[in-house]
Every structure is written in structure tokens, then in C-alpha cells.
Amino acid sequence: MTDPDPGRGRRRTLQHETLLGFLGFFAFLALVQAVLNLFSPEPALWPGVVAAVFVGLTWWVWRRR
Numbered sequence: 001m002t003d004p005d006p007g008r009g010r011r012r013t014l015q016h017e018t019l020l021g022f023l024g025f026f027a028f029l030a031l032v033q034a035v036l037n038l039f040s041p042e043p044a045l046w047p048g049v050v051a052a053v054f055v056g057l058t059w060w061v062w063r064r065r
Contacts, residue, residue: 020061027054 030051037047 016061016065020058020065023054023058023061027051027058030054 030047031054034047034051037043
């Protein structure tokens with residue numbers, strides 16, 4: 001008996017790579033924002049937290065690969 005969905009593995013790989021790309025892009029933007037925030041007169045905490053969350057999620061998705 002053959003597999004009813006032969007493209008499932010490839011589709012999962014593409015979905016994983018797409019998720020990794022989105023997370024990586026937003027992690028990069030969040031890191032840039034966090035670094036620029038350091039040079040503002042009154043730096044806020046939230047850009048660093050957002051950057052840490054995005055970097056952590058990107059790392060986690062990368063490790064699941």
C-alpha cells in the first residue's frame with residue numbers, strides 16, 4: 001500500500017523553513033531595535049524582552065530541525 005500523501009514530508013520541511021525565515025527576520029529587526037534603544041535618552045526594557053523572545057523562538061525552531 002502506498003502513502004496517501006507522498007508530499008507530506010516535503011511540505012513539512014517547507015513550512016518549517018518558512019517559520020524559521022519569519023522568526024529570523026523579526027528577530028533581526030527586534031535586535032536592531034533593542035540596540036538602537038540602548039542609545040536613546042531613556043531606554044525601555046520591552047525592546048530587549050521582545051528581542052530575547054524572538055531570538056529564543058528562532059533558536060528553538062532551528063534546533064527542532
